[in-house]
Amino acid sequence: MSDYQVFIGGSAGSIAPVITILSSLPADFNLTITIVIHSGTDSKVSISEILANHSALTVIEIIDKEQFNPNTVYVAPSGYHLYVENKHHFSLSVDRKEYYSRPAINVTFSSAAEAFGEYCIAILLSGANEDGAEGLLKVKRHGGITIAQSPKSSQVDIMPQSAIDNRAANKILSPKEIISLLLEYNDLA
Amino acid sequence: MEEDNITETLRTENLEIDLLITAIKGKIGYDLTGYARASIKRRIQQLVIDENVNCISDLIPKLLYSRQCQSNFINRLTINVSELFRHPISLLRLRESVLPYLESFPRRDIWIAGCATGEEAYSMAILLEEAGLLNNTQIHATDINTEVLKQAKTGILTKGLNKEDAARYQASGGTSSLSKYFSTAYNKQKLSQNLLDHISFSHHNIIQDQVFCSAQLVMCRNVMIYFDLKTQNRALTLFNNSLVQNGYLVIGEKESLVNSPLSSLLTTIDEPAKIYQRKSSEHV
Numbered sequence: 001m002s003d004y005q006v007f008i009g010g011s012a013g014s015i016a017p018v019i020t021i022l023s024s025l026p027a028d029f030n031l032t033i034t035i036v037i038h039s040g041t042d043s044k045v046s047i048s049e050i051l052a053n054h055s056a057l058t059v060i061e062i063i064d065k066e067q068f069n070p071n072t073v074y075v076a077p078s079g080y081h082l083y084v085e086n087k088h089h090f091s092l093s094v095d096r097k098e099y100y101s102r103p104a105i106n107v108t109f110s111s112a113a114e115a116f117g118e119y120c121i122a123i124l125l126s127g128a129n130e131d132g133a134e135g136l137l138k139v140k141r142h143g144g145i146t147i148a149q150s151p152k153s154s155q156v157d158i159m160p161q162s163a164i165d166n167r168a169a170n171k172i173l174s175p176k177e178i179i180s181l182l183l184e185y186n187d188l189a
Numbered sequence: 190m191e192e193d194n195i196t197e198t199l200r201t202e203n204l205e206i207d208l209l210i211t212a213i214k215g216k217i218g219y220d221l222t223g224y225a226r227a228s229i230k231r232r233i234q235q236l237v238i239d240e241n242v243n244c245i246s247d248l249i250p251k252l253l254y255s256r257q258c259q260s261n262f263i264n265r266l267t268i269n270v271s272e273l274f275r276h277p278i279s280l281l282r283l284r285e286s287v288l289p290y291l292e293s294f295p296r297r298d299i300w301i302a303g304c305a306t307g308e309e310a311y312s313m314a315i316l317l318e319e320a321g322l323l324n325n326t327q328i329h330a331t332d333i334n335t336e337v338l339k340q341a342k343t344g345i346l347t348k349g350l351n352k353e354d355a356a357r358y359q360a361s362g363g364t365s366s367l368s369k370y371f372s373t374a375y376n377k378q379k380l381s382q383n384l385l386d387h388i389s390f391s392h393h394n395i396i397q398d399q400v401f402c403s404a405q406l407v408m409c410r411n412v413m414i415y416f417d418l419k420t421q422n423r424a425l426t427l428f429n430n431s432l433v434q435n436g437y438l439v440i441g442e443k444e445s446l447v448n449s450p451l452s453s454l455l456t457t458i459d460e461p462a463k464i465y466q467r468k469s470s471e472h473v
Contacts, residue, residue, distance in 0.1 A: 065418060065448055093228040094268060094414075
């Protein structure tokens with residue numbers, strides 16, 4: 001299992017790039033991936049079900065205290081904030097919404113920064129509000145690798161742009177470039 | 190250099206959190222040590238922003254010397270989110286699989302642990318009423334927070350009945366109109382007195398106190414997610430010990446027995462519905 005952990009956050013317009021990324025990763029991809037996407041409560045199909053159809057990796061919707069495993073994609077359940085409790089497991093909560101969202105990306109990124117420090121790779125994708133920028137900055141301050149989806153490749157650029165504006169992003173990449181970067185880190189493992 | 194500072198800041202923050210938790214325990218008697226660390230930390234950090242102080246330890250004198258801050262801190266650090274007919278699929282299965290079992294007892298006790306503002310207990314009273322089981326049933330609703338208990342005791346809903354409540358009620362197998370169980374005055378809705386009479390509200394701390402009652406059914410949903418693993422196991426042990434043989438336990442939609450040694454003492458009745466049954470002693 002790689003020391004590096006990948007965290008991906010997004011909102012409006014982020015499902016498509018997440019599918020692009022996941023469908024390009026091989027079944028032996030060694031880094032654990034955790035995905036937090038804002039979701040409307042009315043959607044009947046869960047995000048994890050959609051993603052499972054596009055990934056060679058096991059896709060799991062997280063339950064409370066779920067443990068990290070390699071070759072696995074973890075998805076935050078709708079209606080809960082997702083915390084990285086420590087290096088071993090997640091925890092969930094129904095604390096108040098942030099940026100009208102639960103899960104909120106800042107919650108997951110901030111706790112991931114504290115748990116994994118420089119081994120945290122955080123990626124902020126397309127979205128229509130500013131959630132995620134503060135969490136991405138925290139990952140950067142803890143020595144982690146921070147990526148914002150390039151605004152021109154984003155369906156809605158407010159979310160990645162706000163991370164670029166507050167200088168939270170080490171790199172500004174298109175989904176294709178994000179895939180290349182992830183595969184490089186996989187080869188290191 | 191930067192990294193050393195970050196490590197040092199984390200260490201200092203953790204120390205401050207420990208000090209604040211010690212102060213809360215000493216001053217108010219609430220023990221937050223068994224709470225999951227990451228989420229309690231974020232709630233504390235939000236309190237720092239809202240109280241307009243510089244750091245976590247600045248909260249300590251406020252806590253020690255202001256009664257108003259004490260109740261505000263407790264309300265902010267413990268979670269009191271609830272709604273009527275939460276996780277309706279679970280309640281539907283409860284109607285189908287558990288209520289017929291309760292019918293076999295002449296007298297019934299149900300423990301709702303962590304009842305917050307009462308919605309969980311109100312929903313249970315309605316389920317029992319519809320199954321014709323409310324008579325001879327006592328619902329024991331407990332919470333750590335005396336303020337929310339005061340609210341719960343009134344039977345008055347904190348939020349007015351809405352379409353989502355009605356939809357969850359129907360998804361739980363309800364066939365009447367949900368509003369018939371509530372009276373409305375001054376724009377507030379109150380649970381009918383004959384239902385409310387079957388619920389007792391008491392103070393109980395899952396982390397520190399002993400078994401509250403002997404029960405055929407224990408329900409504790411979205412409370413254990415706030416605890417660390419050790420405290421979750423303590424809570425589950427408490428619930429298991431309070432159940433009669435073959436009694437039922439219901440937990441929250443995203444909660445799990447997977448990490449608990451208690452799972453060997455309980456039979457899974459319905460995993461998605463989160464319904465479990467205590468094994469009778471000859472099977473243990």
